Amino acid sequence: MTYFIVSRTCRRLRSVTPFSFSLTQQSIFDSFYSTLCPKHSDPSFHKHLFHPKALEVKFESSKYRWMFAGNESQPQKFSYYSSYVPISTISTSCGGPKGDEEGSKVDKSWIDVYLPQLVRPYAYLARLDKPIGTWLLAWPCMWSITLAASPGSLPDFKMMLLFGCGALLLRGAGCTCNDLLDRDIDIKVERTKLRPVASGLLTPFQGLSFLGLQLFLGLGILLQLNNYSRVLGASSLLLVFSYPLMKRLTFWPQAFLGLTINWGALLGWSAVKGSLDPAIVLPLYISGVFWTLVYDTIYAHQDKEDDLKVGVKSTALRFGDSTKHWTTAFGFLCISSLALSGFNAEMGWPFYAFLMGASGQLSWQILMVDLSTRKDCNRM
DSSP states (O other), X not given: OHHHHHHHHHHHXXXXXXXXXXXXXXXXXXXXXXXXXXXXXXXXXXXXXXXXXXXXXXXXXXXXOOOSTTOTTXXXXXEEEOSSSEEEEEEOOSSOHHHHXXXXXXXXXXXXXXXXXXXHHHHHHTTTTOTHHHHHHHHHHHHHHHHHSOTTSOOOHHHHXXXXXXXXXXXXXXXXXXXXXXXXXXXXXXXXXXXXXXXXXXXXXXXXXXXXXXXXXXXXXXXXXXXHHHHHHHHTHHHHHHGGGHHHHOSOXXXXXXXXXXXXXXXXXXXXXXXXXXXXXXXXXXXXXXXXXXXXXXXXXXGHHHHHHHTOOXXXXXXXXXXXXXXXXXXHHHHHHHHHHHHHTTOOHHHHHHHHHHHXXXXXXXXXXXXXXXXXXXXX
């Protein structure tokens, strides 16, 4: 029924001048949804589907699309959202036979499927639906713990498990801190405007309380390490809290992210050895910083138009058309620093064989990325 009403309405709008309007009042919103789905006119049914603050409906004579929360990248779509963030998209054709044949397609995040509604916004705030950030934080820790293992021995599994849990918590805390400080910016950027704090689904106080919980749990993990590592780990919080501010101050926020997210390269070694060996861990740490400059500069190209409008800075804007030259240099320094770290740690030939494979992958990533396409930058 919804498909029929939307399609019929789109056909009627073919001769209408483009216009857009926003529905922000709950009463208007209830009436609109009840019209689309009269079977479920009870407001209690659809309150979990939409958030009225984020509701926006647009019609354009050339594209005929219904959009909620401004999902402008997908024409001819009718999108609906859970009470926290978008969970699904229903395809609806506006008069084409192809769309009539395709019907609808619904995709949901695991958060919407398995977690109670009460905790969903906090899960999205911690980016639990996007685990790559946790891996990027955990990998330098695992490298360091592995290098610190005795020759011929496997790395300490318990230590790796502790650091894995710590990476999950610290990454979540970093994202929460970032969203709290950047909520005025996020609302103006297409990719980030639906984040829980920016969209109003969570208040700053709720976000701050959640940040405190994550740091408290992280402290429990830190206290299981030796005293040297406790001090070293606690000092990383200075970088965690200052990094979100860097995009306002410098064109090199990606460098500060590298200093922050690769701190585990120092911490993993000290957790095993009780001290630091600068000849091994400093090249490892530096290689991680250059690696971050590669992938996060590519990632930043997604937002360069929005960044210019908002007035924030990034290496994507700093390098411009020379980005691939810069990232190639950063990639070379990353691999060279890894090789130096392995040499000082007296690693065997398999280390360098795998390092060659890593350099090939990194080269492919830099050479093949289309910096003018958001989707490709995100994928790379």
